[in-house]
Amino acid sequence: MKKTLTRGLMNLLPMVLSIWLFWSLFISLDGLGRLLLESLGVKPIFIGAGFTLVAVIIFIAGLLFSVSPIVWLYSWVERQLMKFPLFKSVYGSIRDIAALMNNDNKPKNQQTVLIKQANGSYIVGFIMGDNTPAPLTDALPDGDWVPVLFQLSYQMAGVTSLVKREDLIEVQWSFEEAMRFNLTAGISSSKDIAHN
Incomplete structure (x- = not known):
């Protein structure tokens, strides 16, 4: 009995936690997108509209960061903010973790x-x-x-x-x-x- 329960737990737990993590991320991003839409006076027309908006914004940001003036401006702002020690520590750690997930930088x-x-x-x-x-x-x-x-x-x-x-x-x-x-x-x- 104990062995069967353990086997079930060990097989289900990774799947359930993974689905829960991705669902939580989806809900959070959808909520952020809905907030942006509502602040613009637009009513979300379907479930996931907020998530779609956030995904589109991230995609557009990716396109913009391939343009030299935008990259230069962002680098300048980043350098200015890095003058604050606390921001430098927090931002630097988050940036390094994000870079680890980026296969292009590996x-x-x-x-x-x-x-x-x-x-x-x-x-x-x-x-x-x-x-x-x-x-x-x-x-x-x-x-x-x-x-x-x-x-x-x-x-x-x-x-x-x-x-x-x-x-x-x-x-x-x-x-x-x-x-x-x-x-x-x-x-x-x-x-x-x-x-x-």
């Missing part, structure tokens, strides 16, 4: 690697880029140093280490699958999702 050379530990075990890491900042390379001994991210299980945080390229073992494993493996401490994998 390095094309992201590579899953293994690094041997002192006790003979191996840890999974990700080469996040080929360029190490000059102040760090100046402080390090000679060698080809690369930034490697070690993701912590069950959280989005990780530890970035500088490792010599010769000490890395490259693994033919996609970034997404390896990240899922790290985030769940090896409990979940793409095979599990495919079979379920």
